[in-house]
Amino acid sequence: MNTIKINFLLFFFAIAAVSAQETQNAEQPTEPKVNTISQQFEDLLENSNNYQEYKVVKQNALQKLKSNAADSINGLKGQIVGLQEEIQTQDAKISELNKSLEDTQGTLDQTRAEKDSIFFLGMPMSKGSYMGMMWGIVAVLALALIFFIFKFKGSNAHTQEARQKLADVESEYEEYRKKALEKEQKMGRLLQDERNKAVKKQ
Structure with a gap:
């Protein structure tokens, strides 16, 4: 019974601390800053309250972090798609340049062969x-x-x-x-x- 009371009191103090933190944050609004997902996780953990071995985080902050993470993932996916398209374009250009190089090399070899050969009685030598x-x-x-x-x-x-x-x-x-x-x-x-x-x- 005493354990239940102690746990109830601890839970009450945790809720009171979270409410006080929310009131303080509402009174002193901070300017949003652009951070990486890793930095946002660290900020979330630093701004969260401790309850026994757990961290108590704000639901709206967690939702915002989730949304930011999803946006970052979608942005990275878009970058990956763009990079893949760029790679495909570069591969096509490389293939075209390799074909052009082969044609040029063939023409150069033919020119060298003609330069190094002499027609004698209609026969190349x-x-x-x-x-x-x-x-x-x-x-x-x-x-x-x-x-x-x-x-x-x-x-x-x-x-x-x-x-x-x-x-x-x-x-x-x-x-x-x-x-x-x-x-x-x-x-x-x-x-x-x-x-x-x-x-x-x-």
Whole structure:
């Protein structure tokens, strides 16, 4: 029975304290300030009364905190939706830029390939292959030139030898012709002498 009376008295004092606090707050109104939800919870706990191990809070303050929390949550949800839309927009831009970058890279690779290649007889060739082929052709032509030079020198030597032989043959022929002419003249004189002798005998 004494316990019930003590609890009743404590409850009465708590109600009286809350009423006095509400009267004091009504007499000295404070300007509302913008705080975070965490700060509002701390303010609520600081402005609440103690009853045994419990905190006695004002219902309107709790409702206001609930409303503020709901507003903050809705605002955060709106920010999340806006950020998600912004992220989707940024992702679309990034995809578009990546595609543009790939197209640009492809064009650049094609330009480099065309720059590094040379069309020879209608066929594209790399500069390295083209230079190798050109130097190969030059080497073949140089070898052919050396071969023809040696062949020309050999042919020239044979020609000079043939000319020398021809000159010798012509010289021998001229000598033979002179001897044959002298012999023919000598035989003609002998024949004329024999004729003359025959005429004299008759």
